Amino acid sequence: MLKVVVCVSGGGTNLQAILDAVSAGKITNTEIAAVISNNPGAKALERAKNAGVEGICMSPKTYESRAAFNKAFTEKLTELNPDLIVLAGFLVRIPEETVHLFSNRIVNIHPSLIPSFCGVGYYGLTVHEKALERGVKVTGATVHFVNEGMDEGPIIAQKAVAVEDGDTPEVLQRRVMEQAEWILLPQAIDDIANGRIRVVDNHVCRASRD
Ligand code: GAR
Numbered sequence: 070m071l072k073v074v075v076c077v078s079g080g081g082t083n084l085q086a087i088l089d090a091v092s093a094g095k096i097t098n099t100e101i102a103a104v105i106s107n108n109p110g111a112k113a114l115e116r117a118k119n120a121g122v123e124g125i126c127m128s129p130k131t132y133e134s135r136a137a138f139n140k141a142f143t144e145k146l147t148e149l150n151p152d153l154i155v156l157a158g159f160l161v162r163i164p165e166e167t168v169h170l171f172s173n174r175i176v177n178i179h180p181s182l183i184p185s186f187c188g189v190g191y192y193g194l195t196v197h198e199k200a201l202e203r204g205v206k207v208t209g210a211t212v213h214f215v216n217e218g219m220d221e222g223p224i225i226a227q228k229a230v231a232v233e234d235g236d237t238p239e240v241l242q243r244r245v246m247e248q249a250e251w252i253l254l255p256q257a258i259d260d261i262a263n264g265r266i267r268v269v270d271n272h273v274c275r276a277s278r279d
Contacts (some may be wrong), residue, residue, distance in 0.1 A: 077159055079108065107129065113157075139164035155177075159177075165217055178250055179211045180246075182210075185208075186199050209249050210230070223272055229249075
């Protein structure tokens with residue numbers, strides 16, 4: 070059984086997609102053990118509670134320094150001892166010590182086709198604003214392992230989504246979620262839980278799902 074901790078910051082629609090996929094048997098061999106939010110008001114914490122999953126709030130703002138937060142965050146994860154950490158809209162940079170401790174055991178969902186529109190400052194709605202500003206005709210989402218860089222780890226899966234005339238950032242964000250994020254992230258967790266994913270030389274090898 071893959072023990073998963075999901076880290077969130079806001080609405081938690083990706084968390085919901087994961088919880089629903091576990092209930093529906095689309096993600097197997099997986100237990101969502103806890104949800105960590107940096108934001109006490111995150112709707113995601115409500116979603117965790119409704120699903121009977123432990124919700125933990127850890128905000129860098131309540132620590133005297135970022136180093137103190139990083140230490141507490143790493144200690145909390147060590148105590149929870151997950152097989153996989155899922156960053157589902159988690160807007161806090163993962164401490165380097167956590168990345169090293171959980172090497173190839175942290176995955177992130179990003180709302181663009183990496184390496185476009187990613188890196189420092191690209192998160193949430195901003196990503197879609199920038200894609201529209203640039204006038205791209207295709208965008209999408211990416212699930213990747215987390216390394217020391219920002220959105221730079223080995224790519225697990227990507228899905229393209231069309232940009233349509235008249236899109237606003239909000240409309241595009243919703244389409245990317247519906248057509249890509251809520252599908253890719255549960256699939257990646259199921260693939261990891263069932264041993265279909267390996268990292269070789271910093272590249273992901275994925276066995277067929279059937
Ligand atoms: C999602 O679109 C996710 O891809 C994005 O934040 C949103 C969270 O929504 N993550 C990033 O931008 C990370 N760089 P949610 O809380 O409803 O799942």
